[in-house]
Amino acid sequence: MGSDFMLRFNIRQIEAFRAVIETGNMTQAGEVLGVTQPAISRLIRDLEEEYGLQLFARHAGRIDPTKDAIAFHAEVERCYGELEQMVKFATELGAHRKKRLRLASTVGHSYFFLPEVIKTFHARWPDVVISLVSGPSPEVVEHVEKGRCDIGLALLPLNVHGVAIKTMPETNLVCVMPKDHALAKLNSVAPQDLKETPLLLISESSLMRKRLLKAFNEANVTPNVILDSTYTGPICSLVASGMGVSIMDILTADAYSNLEIEIRPFSPSIPCELKLVLPESQVLAPPAQAFVEILMERAR
Incomplete structure (x- = not known):
């Protein structure tokens, strides 16, 4: 159903059909x-x-x-809607005064890291419309690979293809505890310090959790996990309430530093592996390039 089919279709006939349906008679349709x-x-x-x-x-x-006319009209309207979207998209592509930046991010970082980046970007590029979608890292990569988003923020390594990966300033996992917790007296926290300590961790399927458990295994410590969560936001709130201790990326922990929590380095160092996902063979538009620069500044 490619271009040959579309060429056979007489657009004027379709316009006449729409007009008759909408007006109810042929005289008014002609007008x-x-x-x-x-x-x-x-x-x-x-x-x-x-x-x-x-x-x-x-x-x-x-x-x-x-x-038949009623069914055909529904399909005609659907196609007209798609045509209008296509015209709108083409207009935006050609209009320098109105641009769009499409972002994809892991859920946690879309809540705790990107808002300040987006705010700074908007102050410098107020005419750019921003859209943001959130999801697991594989979905973020897919959004960029398929051209649905311009920039992605994901936790890697993953088996990725069809995209370019840009390394961000390295950050490590940290230990987060209630302000009055005994661990707050330490300069850094190791697995041996967490024996029997109630732990609230990110879900088992995450790369971060797998690396963390590897560190515990190498230290011959069995973690006392009492809660795991898909997102780190609730974990920080529960830590502040005194329910237990957590280990997470420092960007998220810093975002919750206004709560009743303390943050200490975790040893051994475990890198967060937060990466920028970019189109593989496409030069970034000026707004996208500016966003990348702001994001890198914020991550340092």
Whole structure:
């Protein structure tokens, strides 16, 4: 159903059909399109004959749409909606005064890291419309690979292809505890310090959790996990309430530093592996390049 099909379709016939459906008669449809009533009748008749349809039941002085006409009209409207979106997209591409920046990010970083970056970017590029989608790292990569987003923020390594990966300033995992916790007296926290300590951790499927458990195994310590969560936000709130201790990336921990928590380095060092995901063979537009620069500044 490619271009050959579209070329066979007479757009004027479709416009006449839409006008008749919307006005209820051929005379008014002709007025809408700036043609005569006989011209409308001919366009409708040609459309019916070409595709073997009966679109209208003709009675004395009036016409009524058939079931085929009602079904066909729904499809016509859907296609017109897509055409309007295409025209809008083309207009935005060509208009320098209105640009769009499409972002994808892991859920946690879209809450705790990106807001300040987006705020700074908007202050410098107020005419750019920003869209943000959140999801797991594999989905972030897919959004950029498929061209649905311009920039992605994901936790890697992953088996990625079709995208370019830009390394961000390295950050490590940290230990987060209630302000009055005994661990707050330490300069850094190791697995041996966490024996029997109730732990609230990111979900088992995450790369961060797997690296963390490896460190515990190497120290011959079995972590006392009492809660795991898909997102780190609730974990910080529960830590502040005194429920337990957590280990997470420092960007998220810093975002919650206003709570009743203390943050200490975790030993051994475990890198967060937060990366920028960019189109593989496409030069970034000026707004996207500016956003990357602001994001890198914020991560340092």
